[in-house]
Amino acid sequence: MSPFSPALQSWVPCSPDSDFPIQNLPFGICRRPGEDRAFAASIIGERVIDLAVLHEIGAFEGIPLPPSIFLHDQLNPFIALGKTIGRTVRERLAEILREGTSHEGIKGAATRWLIPVREVQHLLPVQIGDYTDFYSSLDHATNVGKMFRDPENALLPNWKHLPVGYHGRASSIQVSGHAFHRPKGQIKPEEGPPVFGPTRLLDFELEMAFVTGKETAPGDCIPTAQAEDAIFGLALFNDWSARDIQKWEYVPLGPFLAKNFASTLSPWLVTLEALEPFRVSGPEQDPPVLPYLRQEGAHHFDIHLEVAIQPQGGEPYTVCHSNLRHMYWSMSQQLAHHTINGCNIRVGDLYASGTISGPDTGSFGSMLELSWKGTREVPLGEGQTRRFVQDGDTVILRGYGTRDGVRIGFGECVATVLPAREDACG
Numbered sequence: 429m430s431p432f433s434p435a436l437q438s439w440v441p442c443s444p445d446s447d448f449p450i451q452n453l454p455f456g457i458c459r460r461p462g463e464d465r466a467f468a469a470s471i472i473g474e475r476v477i478d479l480a481v482l483h484e485i486g487a488f489e490g491i492p493l494p495p496s497i498f499l500h501d502q503l504n505p506f507i508a509l510g511k512t513i514g515r516t517v518r519e520r521l522a523e524i525l526r527e528g529t530s531h532e533g534i535k536g537a538a539t540r541w542l543i544p545v546r547e548v549q550h551l552l553p554v555q556i557g558d559y560t561d562f563y564s565s566l567d568h569a570t571n572v573g574k575m576f577r578d579p580e581n582a583l584l585p586n587w588k589h590l591p592v593g594y595h596g597r598a599s600s601i602q603v604s605g606h607a608f609h610r611p612k613g614q615i616k617p618e619e620g621p622p623v624f625g626p627t628r629l630l631d632f633e634l635e636m637a638f639v640t641g642k643e644t645a646p647g648d649c650i651p652t653a654q655a656e657d658a659i660f661g662l663a664l665f666n667d668w669s670a671r672d673i674q675k676w677e678y679v680p681l682g683p684f685l686a687k688n689f690a691s692t693l694s695p696w697l698v699t700l701e702a703l704e705p706f707r708v709s710g711p712e713q714d715p716p717v718l719p720y721l722r723q724e725g726a727h728h729f730d731i732h733l734e735v736a737i738q739p740q741g742g743e744p745y746t747v748c749h750s751n752l753r754h755m756y757w758s759m760s761q762q763l764a765h766h767t768i769n770g771c772n773i774r775v776g777d778l779y780a781s782g783t784i785s786g787p788d789t790g791s792f793g794s795m796l797e798l799s800w801k802g803t804r805e806v807p808l809g810e811g812q813t814r815r816f817v818q819d820g821d822t823v824i825l826r827g828y829g830t831r832d833g834v835r836i837g838f839g840e841c842v843a844t845v846l847p848a849r850e851d852a853c854g
């Protein structure tokens with residue numbers, strides 16, 4: 429039996445609709461409330477796995493791991509050990525967690541290393557050095573082009589020749605479960621000079637992010653065929669945007685303050701190995717891409733994505749169903765393009781997909797598109813509607829794939845919008 433066959437069952441309870449069966453085993457960083465000690469973790473069903481305690485009691489015997497490798501507040505040192513180590517640790521975890529495990533002693537100590545997920549606090553899984561945001565969904569780029577430029581000629585001339593991207597801000601990326609204040613900034617009314625105030629057009633962006641697990645030297649490049657070796661794992665990403673600030677500031681250098689006030693990352697890095705069953709071919713790329721961007725095989729992933737808005741005191745209402753397979757450019761192509769000029773990468777760097785929209789109205793990955801620039805109301809149920817995100821709203825991203833009865837998911841990527849700060853400058 430493969431270490432992660434669909435038939436594999438665990439002695440740890442896990443409901444069929446959990447994102448975290450024994451076949452997933454993603455990596456994250458957790459802390460017990462009131463304790464300083466952060467630890468590297470995995471998750472199965474509703475229970476977090478303390479890898480530091482497992483290591484201490486000898487569960488990883490035979491795997492060359494430094495003694496305190498799981499006692500950092502970031503996964504970077506573990507990821508830097510390389511993919512083979514990461515894969516071996518996941519396989520050992522599966523051996524320990526499977527029904528009929530031969531690791532009886534480790535299983536017997538389960539109360540020490542299995543913790544109900546509600547009892548832990550999540551930290552960012554990695555220390556993010558650099559953050560890059562792409563713009564790789566054809567439907568999203570087409571929608572934005574139709575709204576703001578030419579409905580007949582929506583895509584800019586470069587779009588199908590290279591994965592468009594920009595360098596974002598790493599410091600304001602926070603782990604799921606946070607809240608932030610509505611940002612303020614310069615807004616230009618239709619008539620007259622710009623004014624200063626809270627954004628009126630706060631938006632989410634449904635994205636998937638990947639984290640690199642390798643370091644390259646300045647001058648090196650990564651070919652598409654080897655790009656996946658440099659990708660450690662994926663997480664959901666909400667790249668919050670202030671559309672009115674964006675509209676005024678973005679010329680000519682692109683997004684700045686409209687994008688750097690907050691972004692939300694889901695807590696678990698799901699490995700490419702766990703996503704193997706969901707591989708699919710990407711769209712035909714026409715016109716043909718330059719040789720350094722060409723790739724053979726299936727490098728896209730069939731992962732259902734959705735966004736729900738939960739008004740303060742209300743129930744969550746799903747406003748968007750999309751799919752990671754809607755990407756035009758694959759992660760491999762993004763990374764190959766990113767490094768083709770000799771730009772070096774580091775362990776823990778984050779790369780987001782850009783908003784992932786599908787072809788149908790219900791699959792648009794931002795309020796900008798769902799409300800078509802604020803021209804139509806998006807129903808939330810219970811008589812509520814939205815054009816953009818309001819104060820008190822919680823936005824919840826989810827993502828999962830299902831094959832052979834096994835669901836591999838990402839957990840939730842959640843953040844709540846608070847009113848603009850009264851005491852802020854200006």
Ligand code: CA
Binds near residue numbers: 667
């Ligand atoms: Ca974005």
